[in-house]
Amino acid sequence: MIQRCCSSPLWSALFLLASTTVLSASERVTPEVLAAKRALPSVGNIHTEKAANPSNSVFTSDKARKINGMGTGIVFDERGYMVTNYHVIADVDTIRVEFEDENRVRSSYIARKVRYDREHDLAIIKVDAAKPFKVMPSGTSSDLMYCEKVIAIGNAFGYDGTVTLGYISALGRDVEANETVSYKNLIQTDAAINPGNSGGPLINMEGEVIGINVAIRANAQKIGFAIPIDDARKIIAKMMSVEHLDNTFHGVISKDIKSGATRMLMVDGAHPESPAALAGLRTGDVITRAGNIEVVDGVDLERALLHRAPGEKIEITVKRNDKIEKTLLALTSFPGGRSNVVSEMQVTARANNDESDRFWSQLGLRLTLLPVTEVRSQLSKTKYRGGMRVLEVKAESPAAVNGIQKGDILVGLDKWETMSGDNIVWIMNQIAAQSPGADGQNQVKFYLVRGQETRYGHLPVASAPRTASNGN
CATH class of the missing domain: 2.30.42.10 (PDZ domain)
Structure with a gap:
């Protein structure tokens, strides 16, 4: 009886259908799904508020009217430092950032402005929390290809964590947003980018950020732009300089080298009598680690030295002539120690x-x-x-x-x-x-x-x- 049932065409069809259903479920976990899952916890959905300018209105009242704005930010340091577009936080009174973790648990924080670069439309903000934030993996924009698949993530029209899929349409675009704002060397994509996406990540299929979404073409479809991440991180390194944020000084002169899989921070010199010079750093050294942070570019070096006290020694690992060497670097106060360092x-x-x-x-x-x-x-x-x-x-x-x-x-x-x-x-x-x-x-x-x-x-x-x- 059992043998006859198992051999019937109906049973075979049901068995085949069940097998197909299980196989389809496994196929749903695509590279796109994995990339978005890896990046989403490091995306902050930004909501801003500022007072309306009463001079723009014929009628005024004692109660100030508020204007709400929105944007997106990317966590690049576990202490809550995020990068976004300057135009997202320009002239705002309050900044609130919301996150959703891997378990879809939401959290909300008030952020403060740290520094900004109006010319390049980038800004650093910071949120404070009891536990570390997840840092978004950083890729490189040095080897992007036409038709490469990408994902845009952002707070589109206030719909937080919106994910859209598309391709790289062009590279090296120069774009004039208006009479006073222009951008150079942008990535063009057909992934849907909407108001609220500004400052959010454009990621590759590894879940690494390769661009910062910045603009859309008005009255056009599927034409959006992003700042290449290699360009952005050079600006971020300047904004995160310990000289500006901590009033300390290291004296390292360096340059980012990024070409496909080759990503490194090379020493280009050291200010005379500076901590870098005293630590023995030489032109041509490649800094691979500072403290407990793996160093790939200037952003990593600055955040590794951030909030370190003057005189505190940090272990620096360098690659010199194909050999790994270690030295200790002690920051000096700034500007107190600067007169000697840069005399x-x-x-x-x-x-x-x-x-x-x-x-x-x-x-x-x-x-x-x-x-x-x-x-x-x-x-x-x-x-x-x-x-x-x-x-x-x-x-x-x-x-x-x-x-x-x-x-x-x-x-x-x-x-x-x-x-x-x-x-x-x-x-x-x-x-x-x-x-x-x-x-x-x-x-x-x-x-x-x-x-x-x-x-x-x-x-x-x-x-x-x-x-x-x-x-x-």
């Missing part, structure tokens, strides 16, 4: 006066490190992180002929920044090793800041003598 001293790369003479003989320049206090006051409105002050220009020298003047701030040579004497020595050596022009020299583009203007020109740099080849 104006003539550039003598690696304490070698021959290099200073080289700048004078080849370029006609005497240079000094720009004090950090002047970096703030004179370069704050530029993209440059430091520079070298021109102390003297030799008459009829290449520098003089090409318009460089005493007092100018040299901020770049060729495609590199000039934030220390080591930088300039390294750059000149790189250029000298290149094939020369017909006159035996290479014309190198320089960038300088004079007053509030950035100017550029070209300087001749002699090529190094080459050994003759026998042709074999």
Whole structure:
């Protein structure tokens, strides 16, 4: 009896249907589902409030009218530091951020403004809680591809945690939002981005943030834009600088290197007599860890040093010539310790006066490190992180002929920044090793800041003598 039932066509059909149903359930857990699940706990849904401007109304009352706004934020530090768009929190009186964890348990916090960058439309806010927040995994925008699948997450029209799926439509878009606001190098996507999405993440299929949603094209469908995460994190690192937030100083000059799977923070120099210099950090070192934080870029370094007391020693792990080395870095007070750290001293790369003479003989320049206090006051409105002050220009020298003047701030040579004497020595050596022009020299583009203007020109740099080849 049992055998006849099991062999019947009806039983076989029911068994097949049940098997198919179980298989379909397992297939529902797609890469998209896993990516969203990984990112959502680190997304904050922002609700703002500000008083209406009574001058915009013909009729006024004693009771101030409130204007509500909305946006989205991304947790990048477990202590509650979040990044969002500046326009989300500009001029608001209160900021409330709501989260939903993996178990769909909701929590709400009042946030405060920390710093902002109006030009790049980015801001840092902070929420305080008894337990750590989950940090959103950071990807890279260096290797994005057309038609790559992405997910936008945000507080769309106040519907918190809205997830939309789409593709990368284009890269490197320059967009004018209005007469006063413009963006450079944006990611374009057809994932639905709506009012309230601003400041939220655009993530890849690994659940890593690769962009910060910022704008939509009015009267268009499926045209949204995001700030590339690599660009955004450079700005975030500046806003999270311990100099500004803690009044401490480390003296590390660094640069982010991101190209696909290669993501690292390389030391580009150290301010003389700074904690970084005293710790023995060298140009070319790759910082891999600071304290208990794995370091991939400048944001990681700054947050690892954030809220550390002056004199407290932090273990820094670096990769140097394919070897792992460790050193201790102790922050100094700032500005109390700054006068010694950044005292104006003539550039003598690696304490070698021959290099200073080289700048004078080849370029006609005497240079000094720009004090950090002047970096703030004179370069704050530029993209440059430091520079070298021109102390003297030799008459009829290449520098003089090409318009460089005493007092100018040299901020770049060729495609590199000039934030220390080591930088300039390294750059000149790189250029000298290149094939020369017909006159035996290479014309190198320089960038300088004079007053509030950035100017550029070209300087001749002699090529190094080459050994003759026998042709074999």
